[in-house]
Amino acid sequence: xxxxxxxxxxxxxxxxxxxxxxxxxxxxxxxxxxxxxxxxxxxxxxxxxxxxxxxxxxxxxxxxxxxxxxxxxxxxxxxxxxxxxxxxxxxxxxxxxxxxxxxxxxxxxxxxxxxxxxxxxxxxxxxxxxxxxxxxxxxxxxxxxxxxxxxxxxxxxxxxxxxxxxxxxxxxxxxxxxxxxxxxxxxxxxxxxxxxxxxxxxxxxxxxxxxxxxxxxxxxxxxxxxxxxxxxxxxxxxxxxxxxxxxxxxxxxxxxxxxxxxxxxxxxxxxxxxxxxxxxxxxx
Amino acid sequence: xxxxxxxxxxxxxxxxxxxxxxxxxxxxxxxxxxxxxxxxxxxxxxxxxxxxxxxxxxxxxxxxxxxxxxxxxxxxxxxxxxxxxxxxxxxxxxxxxxxxxxxxxxxxxxxxxxxxxxxxxxxxxxxxxxxxxxxxxxxxxxxxxxxxxxxxxxxxxxxxxxxxxxxxxxxxxxxxxxxxxxxxxxxxxxxxxxxxxxxxxxxxxxxxxxxxxxxxxxxxxxxxxxxxxxxxxxxxxxxxxxxxxxxxxxxxxxxxxxxxxxxxxxxxxxxxxxxxxxxxxxxxxxxxxxxxxxxxxxxxxxxxxxxxxxxxxxxxxxxxxxxxxxxxxxxxxxxxxxxxxxxxxxxxxxxxxxxxxxxxxxxxxxxxxxxxxxxxxxxxxxxxxxxxxxxxxxxxxxxxxxxxxxxxxxxx
Numbered sequence: 001x002x003x004x005x006x007x008x009x010x011x012x013x014x015x016x017x018x019x020x021x022x023x024x025x026x027x028x029x030x031x032x033x034x035x036x037x038x039x040x041x042x043x044x045x046x047x048x049x050x051x052x053x054x055x056x057x058x059x060x061x062x063x064x065x066x067x068x069x070x071x072x073x074x075x076x077x078x079x080x081x082x083x084x085x086x087x088x089x090x091x092x093x094x095x096x097x098x099x100x101x102x103x104x105x106x107x108x109x110x111x112x113x114x115x116x117x118x119x120x121x122x123x124x125x126x127x128x129x130x131x132x133x134x135x136x137x138x139x140x141x142x143x144x145x146x147x148x149x150x151x152x153x154x155x156x157x158x159x160x161x162x163x164x165x166x167x168x169x170x171x172x173x174x175x176x177x178x179x180x181x182x183x184x185x186x187x188x189x190x191x192x193x194x195x196x197x198x199x200x201x202x203x204x205x206x207x208x209x210x211x212x213x214x215x216x217x218x219x220x221x222x223x224x225x226x227x228x229x230x231x232x233x234x235x236x237x238x239x240x241x242x243x244x245x246x247x248x249x250x251x252x253x254x255x256x257x258x259x260x261x262x263x264x265x266x267x268x269x270x271x272x273x274x275x276x277x278x279x280x281x282x283x284x
Numbered sequence: 285x286x287x288x289x290x291x292x293x294x295x296x297x298x299x300x301x302x303x304x305x306x307x308x309x310x311x312x313x314x315x316x317x318x319x320x321x322x323x324x325x326x327x328x329x330x331x332x333x334x335x336x337x338x339x340x341x342x343x344x345x346x347x348x349x350x351x352x353x354x355x356x357x358x359x360x361x362x363x364x365x366x367x368x369x370x371x372x373x374x375x376x377x378x379x380x381x382x383x384x385x386x387x388x389x390x391x392x393x394x395x396x397x398x399x400x401x402x403x404x405x406x407x408x409x410x411x412x413x414x415x416x417x418x419x420x421x422x423x424x425x426x427x428x429x430x431x432x433x434x435x436x437x438x439x440x441x442x443x444x445x446x447x448x449x450x451x452x453x454x455x456x457x458x459x460x461x462x463x464x465x466x467x468x469x470x471x472x473x474x475x476x477x478x479x480x481x482x483x484x485x486x487x488x489x490x491x492x493x494x495x496x497x498x499x500x501x502x503x504x505x506x507x508x509x510x511x512x513x514x515x516x517x518x519x520x521x522x523x524x525x526x527x528x529x530x531x532x533x534x535x536x537x538x539x540x541x542x543x544x545x546x547x548x549x550x551x552x553x554x555x556x557x558x559x560x561x562x563x564x565x566x567x568x569x570x571x572x573x574x575x576x577x578x579x580x581x582x583x584x585x586x587x588x589x590x591x592x593x594x595x596x597x598x599x600x601x602x603x604x605x606x607x608x609x610x611x612x613x614x615x616x617x618x619x620x621x622x623x624x625x626x627x628x629x630x631x632x633x634x635x636x637x638x639x640x641x642x643x644x645x646x647x648x649x650x651x652x653x654x655x656x657x658x659x660x661x662x663x664x665x666x667x668x669x670x671x672x673x674x675x676x677x678x679x680x681x682x683x684x685x686x687x688x689x690x691x692x693x694x695x696x
Contacts, residue, residue, distance in 0.1 A: 036383055036407050055695065117551075119558035135560055136481060143544040227544045228487035229694050239489055242372060243683050244399025246406055 030253035037246045046254040055231070063232040066147050067216035070154035074211055075204060077155065078162020085163060086170050097160045108153050109224045116149065117142040142225050149225035154215050162207055169203050198279020205274040212270075213263040233259055321419045324614040325360060331612035332363040337395030339368030343635030348620075351628045356619055362612045367391075371400045378409045378604060389606035392613040393620075397599040398436035401444060402679035404602070411603040413442025417614050420621045421445050426642035430675050431598045437511070437678025444600035445617050446640035448629075451589075451596035451669055452495050455556065455564045455572045458584045465588035466563075469503045469530060475562075476537035482562040484539035484546060484555070487694070488686045492549050492567050497689050498677055499595045501527030507593075507674045515680045521688055531693045557581055569669060570636035573661035577632075586662045589672045596673040598640055623650065630657050638666065 028034075032043050050056065085094060100108070114120050123138035132138055142149040173196065181191045219234040226232065231239075233255065240252035274280045318324050333356075339345055345366065353364040367390075369377075374394055381389050396404065404410050415421045415432075426432060431446055433439065456465050466472040476483045486493030502510055504527045513523040521528075535542035539561055546552050549566065556564035557580050568574070575581040601620060603613045619625060626639040627650065636658070643651055643666075654666060677685070 036379055055690075113551075119555050119560050124558075135558060140540060140544070143540075143546065145543065224547065226547070228547065229544070242489075244402050244679050245683055246403055248683070 026253045026257060029250050030257050032250055034250055046250045050251050050255045050258065059231045059233050059236055062230045063216055066150055067212050070151050070215045071208060071211040074155055074158035074162050075207060078159045079166055081159060081163035082166040082170055085167050098164050100156055100160045105157060106220045108156055109221045112149055112153050113142055113225060143227050145227050145230055150221050153221050158211055165207060166203060169200055173199060193278055201277050201279055202274055205270050209267050209270050212266055216263060217259050318417060318611050321417050321618060324417060324611040327611035328615045329361050331609040332365060333609050333612040333616045334365045334367050334390055334392045336367050336369050336374050336391050338370055341635060347629050347634040351625055352620055356616060360615050362615055364616060371396060375400055375403055379407055381606060382409060387606060388608050389604060391604040392607040392609055393616050394602050394604060395599060396444060396602050398597060398676060399679045399682060401435050402438045405438065409605055410443045411605045411607060411610060414603060414614060415442040415445055418445050418618050420618050424623060424641045424645050435600060436597060436676040444602040445621055446598045447601045447621060448599050449596060449638050449640055450567045450599060451569050451673060452499055452565060452567055452594040453569050453571060453587045453589060455585055455587055456562060457582055458586055460562045467588060467591045469500055473534050476534050480537045481539050484561050486549055486552050487545035487547055488689050490547055492565060494682065494686055495595050496565060498685060500531060502674050503590055503592050504530050510677050515678065517684055520681060520684050528688065528692045532696055569638055570663055573636060573663045576662050587664050593672040593674040595676055597676045627653065630654060
């Protein structure tokens with residue numbers, strides 16, 4: 001075991017330097033130790049201030065709404081799409097679907113803004129065709145309170161990601177496990193719970209964790225397309241961090257650690273659920 | 285069993301990595317020894333100076349590369365290296381370096397102002413005072429003027445030299461405003477009521493939107509009151525409440541009934557040129573001229589101001605405390621604020637910028653050249669702009685005003 005474990009050291013080192021050092025620094029500053037501007041008393045006041053902010057709960061709720069909606073819709077549509085991919089075995093289709101994965105979120109956000117804002121391409125096209133009298137009559141899809149634009153960007157990016165990932169698992173299903181189960185006289189519900197779910201759920205839960213944490217803490221998409229009165233938690237942290245007054249920075253770090261904490265809790269809960277579900281228990 | 289070995293190795297490596305950084309603390313050579321500008325010129329021969337600043341403006345970049353850099357080489361034998369970097373990144377780099385105990389860095393001259401100067405001063409990142417060692421400051425600028433003493437209300441104490449000016453300027457289509465532009469908050473409210481949905485502003489903390497909100501507040505309660513108010517939430521709220529009430533009164537007549545706002549000025553411009561809204565604004569006085577020559581705005585678009593004035597501020601040049609070539613940096617700042625270089629910067633080719641000079645200290649000839657440059661571009665005359673200026677409120681109050689706007693207007 002020695003040699004093989006030692007090979008992990010470079011990886012561990014890189015990660016410990018980058019992640020742990022940054023995390024430690026963040027923790028230090030969030031607790032009020034920031035000698036650069038003369039703060040060196042350790043206390044929890046920054047956390048208290050951030051958590052007792054009247055808009056914190058609202059923005060937390062909004063962030064959860066955006067992240068959960070985007071995640072569940074991506075999972076649903078993505079799994080559906082991967083079933084389609086398995087039926088239609090065309091390599092060009094596969095390529096087209098994996099195209100959005102390579103685009104950065106910020107580029108997609110700008111594309112969507114140019115496309116569906118009231119002064120965007122579609123709106124102008126409708127105006128030219130006489131479908132709407134003024135471009136103001138085009139529905140408000142950017143900066144709207146429901147966050148349509150933001151969710152749209154996430155779906156465009158995440159559905160193909162889910163589809164491509166689950167596609168690999170579904171190919172294994174094709175190997176005939178379902179037929180075998182049928183031959184042995186299993187009912188459809190039985191097949192679902194004993195064959196399909198155990199094979200898929202681990203991947204789906206992992207995808208859920210990745211997507212939720214990403215969309216929950218995403219900054220650039222809500223920054224560009226969001227409604228100013230519905231701020232996400234990540235945006236609040238950014239605002240606190242970029243204030244001219246350096247004394248608000250500790251609060252930004254506190255909020256960032258709160259965000260990380262929430263993501264950790266969600267991850268833990270999701271993994272626990274995965275263990276309880278069929279297919280999650282450790283095999284002997 | 286060998287797990288402890290791996291963790292020991294990891295921890296050991298971590299420590300050795302941090303140890304590398306702590307030992308290279310050499311003294312800077314020219315720290316206090318530059319006595320005057322001529323001294324700086326002598327000492328700077330052969331040095332290479334970096335200029336760190338925002339680089340999103342192609343014309344301003346071209347000016348540094350085509351005008352300043354060759355002049356520096358020719359006159360003083362100093363090589364200039366322009367490094368594109370946003371100011372918050374520059375400050376992050378400087379603060380991180382300072383936290384790590386670094387005494388020498390790559391950053392020499394910085395383009396800075398306002399809130400960022402406040403941050404830099406708070407963390408003691410700048411070298412100075414420098415204004416006494418810059419010839420063009422004494423020779424061409426209004427040494428006792430507000431802009432030479434305060435930057436966003438923060439005392440300058442000689443740590444930065446005025447470099448260019450910016451003023452909030454509105455843009456409107458002459459044909460839409462048949463009865464003249466709304467040159468005050470009351471007129472703007474009337475226009476909004478008569479044309480619902482045609483006015484909006486970018487939501488603070490967006491830089492220019494935040495200035496617009498401050499401008500409206502100053503227009504209603506008066507700059508002096510905002511300036512005198514104490515920099516805490518309760519006191520400031522009492523003072524600026526009439527301004528916030530106004531913003532609430534106009535809210536239902538804004539675009540989308542004020543339920544949402546655009547978040548960038550680029551979007552505001554796009555909505556304006558698409559005819560969705562009737563008014564746009566910018567911190568660059570020559571914005572309309574530039575957009576008109578790019579055919580983005582109609583030729584009937586013109587600039588206007590509030591009669592009681594709009595917020596104006598300077599941007600400045602400063603030197604990082606960790607600079608290795610402070611003599612060269614002083615010479616570079618002097619060249620960038622010299623008459624010859626600034627007159628070039630005022631040309632269309634280099635972005636129509638307005639020099640930071642006191643017109644009383646310039647020759648009639650120079651004044652005439654400047655006036656001629658700005659004619660017939662849909663922009664206002666220099667005199668009118670200088671007449672209708674209000675200074676920036678103190679940097680420390682800006683985040684408080686933004687927070688109050690959020691609390692009482694956005695979430696009202």
